[in-house]
Amino acid sequence: MRAYWGRALIVALAVAGMPRAGQADLSDSLKAARLDLAVPQAPAFELLDVNPDAILRPGTFRELAVGLGSGDLRQASVEFAPVPLFAGHQSLTEYQRSRLWNTWRVSLATQTPEGGAVSMSAGLRVSIIDRSDPRMDRAFLHQLYGAADRVRDAMLEANKRLRGNPALFEAKKQGEKDEIQSQINAAVAAVATAEDARIDSLREAQRQSHWNAPILELAFAGVGTSADSSFKALHVARYAAWLTGGLPAGQRGQVLAGAQAGLVPDVNGALKRSQGAASVRAYAGSNEVKGFLGGNLRWANGTLPVQAAHFGMELRLVPGIWAEINAGITREGSTDAKWTSGVRLRYATPEERESKVSAL
């Protein structure tokens, strides 16, 4: 009951606790500090600011071909995992053998403003290490196999004992078949219900024990622009790269470090202006609730560096939804440090949940 009221309080604060007037710049700095730890799921979209509702995410080569063939290629955005897409179906053991290749995600986007130049962005994201991946956790999987085997045994036994030869069963009257089938369903459900509960517990235990498992993710993207849709005069307009790594700190802690760097045009339009950010954050707690402490540095040629330090708490309300309370100080160049605080709700889309870092 105490946990319920605690969560309700944080939700109420998150809904009501938008940043106060005059603190928008500071909140942006804190937001930037958080973003620096997340390798974007689709880096090409990050650079072109793509509308997330219009993104094509094909699961098969046919879906990719149909999606691109039926759309306007001057206003397109597509994200896909090339290896599963082109290699076809994979079993669990095949996935385990080629996990790294399976984590490659390609993002492509084009934008063409009315009467403007065509912009094309391409990005690649790779999860080099992810020890939290349940499909790679052989001890966890072995227990799932045990649960599946027990349900299978109940299914085999019920089909043999209650139904018998499928052809002879089919020859029976419908009422008799329905009665037998309901007995089979009840016999299997008696075992499956208990195993389903066990599987839920196993999944939750796996999440709890691996929330701080080692991770290393990398992404890069580039944007090119062309005066026309022929792309004959294509020139690179911007580069960016992201790297994030995480290590456990004991059983209840984690340290995450992230960096991003890029090149953007200077005032003369030459691709010479560098900008970047580095961030580190330490967590302590569990997957359900954890405190954090972190720092961030952001710089760009020709501007004062921005430094930020922050602390706070994260609470997982339900799977995929978090509430966060944070506070921090931000300093631009040698100016006085400013204080800010905030409460927010955060959720992960199914695609984002595939990435541990994005979910942080």
Place this chain on the structure above:
Amino acid sequence: MAIQDIRFDPNGPSIRAAVVFRTPQVVSYGLMLWESGSNDVVMEEKGNSENPEDDAYSLPMPARDNNGRILECDLVIVSPDPKPSEKYQVDLVVSQGASELGKLSAMGTVSAKTSTDTLFAKLVGA
């Protein structure tokens, strides 16, 4: 239940039934060969997708003895990390010598719980 006929050469080599996992889930299976017109089980095998070895089994010889028998494959599918709209597919491939006689596919969407599916094939000597 749909029972698919699979034709084979009664004078040909051994018939083999293979369970092939097409998607990355935990799959446990039971394979039964029912005697024609009887509730006797001629052959029963169990396995899962945990190890990479082939999940293929030779049916009793001579091949003609399998005429009218029904092959049943009971499947239990569990996703380690279920996602919305996550699909599963398991195939039962029946072959004789180097020839593939037929393929049955169990396809569906996994749930957060255990999913079950069953495939039936009737062996017809022709």
